[in-house]
Amino acid sequence: MSGGGCAPVIGATATRFSIWAPDAEQLWLCLFDDADRERREPMLRDVDGVWHVELSGVGAGARYGVRADGPYDPAAGLWFDPDKLLLDPYAPAVDQAFVYDPALTAKRGEGEDTALLCPKGVVVAPSMPVPARPPHFTPGGLIYELHVRGFTMLHPDVPEALRGTIAALAHPAIIAHLKQLHVSAVELMPINAWIDERHLGPIGLTNYWGYNPVSWFAIDPRLAPGGMAELRATVVALQDAGIGVILDMVYNHNGESDMQGPTLSLRGLNARDYFRHADSGELINDTGTGNSIACNQPMVRRLILDSLRHFVTQAGVDGFRFDLGPALGRMTDGFDPHAPLLEEMRADPVLADRVMIAEPWDIGPGGYQLGRFGQGWLEWNDRYRDDMRRFWRGDTGMLGGFATRLAGSSDIFGGDVTRTVNFLAAHDGFTLADLTAYEQRHNHANGEENRDGHGENLSWNNGVEGVSDDPVIIAARRRDVMALLSTLFCSRGAIMLSAGDEFGRSQQGNNNAYAQDNAIGWIDWTGRDREIEAHAFTLAALRARCPDFKDIAMLRKEDVAWADERGRAMDVAQWEQPERRCVALHFLRSGWTLCVNGSAEPREFHLGDDRCVTVASRSLLLLDPLPR
Structure with missing residues (x-):
């Protein structure tokens, strides 16, 4: 692709700025001093619609924005308004966080200048790229999803000044916890600079999760006061401990929302493209947020690819998870797994070996694409989530589905290897503990009269909705959480654990805590359930020893034997028995055995060689190989 924007380039005597805005009639590069006084420099347009200016005396640390003039016809995708200060899409840093203000949405000629309302881009001195090396990620390993702020805000061992930042993830106490779980990679929820949705301010809330980006290059200063250098140092610390770093990226929409949204960057430069x-x-x-990015427009593809390379070369990250992933492959006639952007990502020399994870659905036509992203991609497997929840909830007829998901979901991914990311809970939805304590969502704190979030969670409450002080109910919930964790750790292929689920964290029944930057969304480290945590650590150690679960090859008949409690091979009739909830899985090559008892009573399992074990109700038992 020729032409296109790029980050400011610092030369020997001047800095060059380049912005793509082919329909604009004039662009100005706007520099701001420490008192926010503005200096405007006109830019010149080239034949590709890229505007340039080279300014002497401007170097690292300079704060800048862009103004664009041209036709104003929002219905036609033309939003040019020189009163709106715009963020350069390639700005490598911003000087402050975005704060929503109604003035950012004013029509041309009806509002005030927005320079004092908008963060400025910051020119950053070039740094040496991180040396290229293979990703720190084990196929079939544990991915640990966390929110940078909420993960450490209440951690007693992390210094208060570090809490809530990317730097806190490098603290020894954090790394020690991750290593006890045998985490292969942490997956950071969005760290790019974002803005609140307009309905949140009037009800006293803010966007906590960050899935409303304005920039795909700049890190939000609330999470990383030290910018890219902070991320880079944290990545090194985690990788030195054997833990990779995966970034959650949002390319399906941006924070400029619908026709009533703010003009901040892309909209004011070239909304039509x-x-x-x-x-x-x-x-x-197709995203439910008001707009959808045209990911396969050539210059948009370039911007996306450049931003991905930026985080690999400047911070050394090991991979990416893509929110509402079908957007990356959407063409005019629907999703195409061989769309230009997806093919370019596979072929790119910087990106080709990175871990790529798709959330394989959005709400647009044909938006559910689980299993279709193809070679080189892992995919969040919601069929695993739902079938496992149904089994442990007690739904009938689920043993076959349970076994298929446990073995890698060959019905979805086919081929020789599984590309599944098995998960039972994620940031979006109930926590694992709330899954066993709430049948209904309780999102009243979100200010939407409990209408937001998923209505059907395949959850159960063990007899009482919400908090209970009944020791029988508490024990039943703890047992169910431990069974769910056992299921996850004993599943074939990559697994994902949402931070805090390993010790029973709760969000008080809120299954959509996107606006809860408070105790609802933060992890309570002092109140964690030590019994559940010890169980998770034991599971992690067992998974590390057992080769069969981390293997991503599809199970074949010669690899495994399925048996009932009496030790007899399972036949078709048994698999189809609606009430059957017990099965044993024998790994023939390694000698490990997994016994599953989903019934309400203890069950004896006969394993051959005169062995017989009792498996507690609603639990799994993993047995070491017999000595040979």
Whole structure:
């Protein structure tokens, strides 16, 4: 691809700025001093629609924005308004966080200048790229999803000044915990600079999760006051401990929202090409956020690829998880697993070996694409999540589905290897503990009259909705959480654990805590359930020793034998018995055995060689190989 924008380039005597805005009539590069006084420099347009200016005396640390003038016709995707200060899409850093203000949404000629409301881009001195090396990630390993802020805000061992930041993840207490879980890679929820949705401010809330980005390059200063250098140092510390770093990236939409949203960057420069539009001119909303990025427009592809390379070369990250992943492959006639952007990601010399994980669904037509991302991609497996929840909830007829998911979901991924990311809970939905304590969502704190979030969670409450002081109910919930954790750690292929689920954290029944930057969303380290945590550590150690679970090769008949409690091979009739909830899985090559008892009573399992073990109700038992 020729032309295109790029991050400011610092030369020997001047810095060069380049911005793509082919429909604009004029662009200005706007520099700001320490008193926020503005200096405007006109930019010149080249034949590719890229505007340039080279300024002497401007170097690292300079704060800048962009203004664009041209036709104003929002219905046609033209939003040019020189009163709106815009963020350069390639700005490598911002000087402060975005804060929503209604003035950012004003029509041309009806509002005030937004320079004092908007963060400025910051020119950053070039640094040596991180030396290229293979990703720190074991196929079939444990991915640990965490929110940078909420993970350490209440951690007693992390110094208060570090809490809530990326740097806190490098603290020895954090790394020690991750190593006890045998974490292969941490997956950081979005760290790019984001803005609140407009409905949150009036009800006293903010966007906590960060899935509303304005920049795909700049890190939000609330999470990393030290910017890219902070991320880089933390990645090194984690990798030195054998733990990779995966970033959750949001390319399906941006924080400029719908027609009533703020003008912050892409919209003010070239909305017609950056966003997908219907033939009628309306914004397409396949994301539920108001806009959808045109990911396969050539210059948008370039921007996305450049931003991914930026985090690999400048911070050394090991991979990426993509929110609402079908957006990356959407063409005019629907999702294509061989869309240009996906093919370029596979072929890119910087990105080709990185871990790539798709959330394989969005709400657009044909948006559910589980199993279709193809070679080189891992995929969040919601069929695993749902079938395992149904089994442990007690639904009938689920043993076959349980076994298929446990073995790598060959019905979804086929082929010789599984590309599944098995998970039971994620940031979006109930925590693992709340899954066993709430049948209904309790999102009242979100200010939407409990209408937001998933309505059907395949959850159960063990007899009482919510908090209980009944020791019988508490024991039943702890047993169920431990069974769910056992299931996850004993599943074939990559697994994902949401931070805090290893010790029973709760969000008080809130299954959509995106706006809860408080005790609901933060992890309570002092109140963790030590019994559940010890169970998780034991499971992690067992998984590390047992080769069969981390293997990503599809199980074949010669690899495994399925048996009932009497030690007899399972036949078709047994698999189809609606009430059957017990099975033993014998790994023939390694000699390990997994006994599953999903019934309400203890069960004896006969394993051959005169062995017989009792498996507690609603639990799993993993047995070491017999001495040979």
